[in-house]
Amino acid sequence: xxxxxxxxxGGLYYYMQSTSGIVGALLLLFMVIVSICAVxxxxxHDPLEQNVEFAMQGPSTTFWFxxxxxxxxxxSRSLDGMRRSLTVSISxxxxxxxxxxxxxxxxxxxxxxxxxxxxxxxxxxxAFPAILLALAIVxxxxxxxxxxxLAIAVVYTPIFIRVARGPVLTVKxxxxxxVTRILGFSSLRILxxxxxxxxxxxxxxxxxxxxxxAILTESGLSFLGLGTQPPNASLGLMVSEAQPIAAFAWWALxxxxxxxxxxxxxxxxxxxxxxxxxxxxxxxx
Amino acid sequence: MSFGKxxxxxxxxxxxxxxxxxxxxxFGISVFVFLVLRVIPGDSIAGxxxxxxxxxxxxxxxxxxxxxxxxxxxxxxxLSWMQSFLSGNMGYSYSTxxxxxxxxxxxxxxxxxxxxxxxxxxVVMGIAVGTFSARKPGSVRDFAGQLFGLMAxxxxxxxxxxxxxxITANKFHYFPNGYEFMRLWEDPWMNLQQxxxxxxxxxxxxxxxxxxxxxxxxxxxxxxxxIRTAIGKGVSPRKVQTRHILRNxxxxxxxxxxxxxxxxxxxxxxxxxxxSLPGMGRQVLYAITKREYATVQSSVMVFAILxxxxxxITDLIYRKIDPRIKK
Numbered sequence: 001x002x003x004x005x006x007x008x009x010g011g012l013y014y015y016m017q018s019t020s021g022i023v024g025a026l027l028l029l030f031m032v033i034v035s036i037c038a039v040x041x042x043x044x045h046d047p048l049e050q051n052v053e054f055a056m057q058g059p060s061t062t063f064w065f066x067x068x069x070x071x072x073x074x075x076s077r078s079l080d081g082m083r084r085s086l087t088v089s090i091s092x093x094x095x096x097x098x099x100x101x102x103x104x105x106x107x108x109x110x111x112x113x114x115x116x117x118x119x120x121x122x123x124x125x126x127a128f129p130a131i132l133l134a135l136a137i138v139x140x141x142x143x144x145x146x147x148x149x150l151a152i153a154v155v156y157t158p159i160f161i162r163v164a165r166g167p168v169l170t171v172k173x174x175x176x177x178x179v180t181r182i183l184g185f186s187s188l189r190i191l192x193x194x195x196x197x198x199x200x201x202x203x204x205x206x207x208x209x210x211x212x213x214a215i216l217t218e219s220g221l222s223f224l225g226l227g228t229q230p231p232n233a234s235l236g237l238m239v240s241e242a243q244p245i246a247a248f249a250w251w252a253l254x255x256x257x258x259x260x261x262x263x264x265x266x267x268x269x270x271x272x273x274x275x276x277x278x279x280x281x282x283x284x285x
Numbered sequence: 286m287s288f289g290k291x292x293x294x295x296x297x298x299x300x301x302x303x304x305x306x307x308x309x310x311x312f313g314i315s316v317f318v319f320l321v322l323r324v325i326p327g328d329s330i331a332g333x334x335x336x337x338x339x340x341x342x343x344x345x346x347x348x349x350x351x352x353x354x355x356x357x358x359x360x361x362x363x364l365s366w367m368q369s370f371l372s373g374n375m376g377y378s379y380s381t382x383x384x385x386x387x388x389x390x391x392x393x394x395x396x397x398x399x400x401x402x403x404x405x406x407x408v409v410m411g412i413a414v415g416t417f418s419a420r421k422p423g424s425v426r427d428f429a430g431q432l433f434g435l436m437a438x439x440x441x442x443x444x445x446x447x448x449x450x451x452i453t454a455n456k457f458h459y460f461p462n463g464y465e466f467m468r469l470w471e472d473p474w475m476n477l478q479q480x481x482x483x484x485x486x487x488x489x490x491x492x493x494x495x496x497x498x499x500x501x502x503x504x505x506x507x508x509x510x511x512i513r514t515a516i517g518k519g520v521s522p523r524k525v526q527t528r529h530i531l532r533n534x535x536x537x538x539x540x541x542x543x544x545x546x547x548x549x550x551x552x553x554x555x556x557x558x559x560x561s562l563p564g565m566g567r568q569v570l571y572a573i574t575k576r577e578y579a580t581v582q583s584s585v586m587v588f589a590i591l592x593x594x595x596x597x598i599t600d601l602i603y604r605k606i607d608p609r610i611k612k
Contacts, residue, residue, distance in 0.1 A: 127593055130548070135569070136585050246450075246451035247454070257447075257448075260441055264439035268438060
């Protein structure tokens, strides 16, 4: 990143000032480490291995989070499920963010019919409840992990369009941008050097929030049976599978639910922290 | 412009432009729904016959393509769908043999009732906790309020519902949703019991953002000069709180509630399935699992129309609250 000599302290300094930002970052870091363990297969048990003789056991030293009705280890399954949730959400938000920001900036900068078209298209997508639209697209596309992320990406693209377009509309009317145009700089240079830096702050915050929504949408889809398919582990699916046994085996419901809640809380707190750190008006000191 | 002055004033007046933009959005929605649900899966035949599709002869397939209307070009298919949709024919559900229109007439009121109960509970909880938090920013009770907001945001509705079912049904043997669903006019007491838990789950989801918005709107209004003036001229603290602070903070709260209504309709898909309420959400999910694209297509369209209607209503309420928005 380019350093601004007028700014005495970097963004990280301001981020560390916010308690919620630090707590959020720690929670998120924990979940990322957990997912990395699952990526490399560093799990105490095979998440798919059934062991009927150990079915529905409470948390113990062998099975940290207990076992489900097929005797599968809930700890290993939760870790693997978290990895899957994060994979789907990160890919979905990457697609939505890249596409949405590009379209939003172009739409705000070019204006006229292109802007009209993009705004109308986002209005169309905004007219559907997120999970319903994701559900409909998944039902049409299929439910492997990349199709799920594609469906979630479609749902969240308009939010990025809106977030990126707003500041562009304000900034492009500012005198310094008009001057650069009179000086004959190319549109590409104006976009990259003068407009993009002004939209990064709201977009970075939006990425954190969208990730949390994407995780909730993904787990919702899996819960309804349209995301990750059994026997694979996914947090939403685990909650769904825990439904009939939850009254006798609280751990089967509690741990996957706690994982979803922790990662969503973490992402929201990180979003709050980023908002405080990146918005000069909110800086307390 | 070639219009006369009077004509153009009417043509470009706000209500006309607004209706125009709603109609364009609805057109866009219908094309989008059509493209996503009809083109990509392609084959209603495979949907209707499942694995038996393989045994059909080419002639039979050709006949079925004519029967389902998928032998025509895409624009023609779209037009014939729109034509029948607008005349109230939303297609038939293959597995039940009932028309989608009559299914929708039955399930739409359930979803609307659920959404209203959820919104009312959510707004009451949200404003209460928000005011509770904003009274003393940075205090323990503010922290407690904010924690409630965060948890309400982060605990998914299906987790909350599953927990409620596990506790009430198995520990207290109380599960009104285990009985046959009763409509409000058939058995109001049973109906409200069946709506209570799903309404509460949706209400908590709505309460989180309403609470956050209330808190920040109140904190912003408290600092305004006219509040200091009101206190200075001796208006009672209670009246300052309600007439001056709360009333002036209502606009962001109403906007947030309107936005949340859409989220709530989505939440209804999940909650209706857990609590076996025969609403639109269950209709859509059932149709998706049975691969009945006609039902999915029309139901999703109904959801979007409902959502747009809510936006328009929010907009109207908004103008009512704030006389300054009048153009």
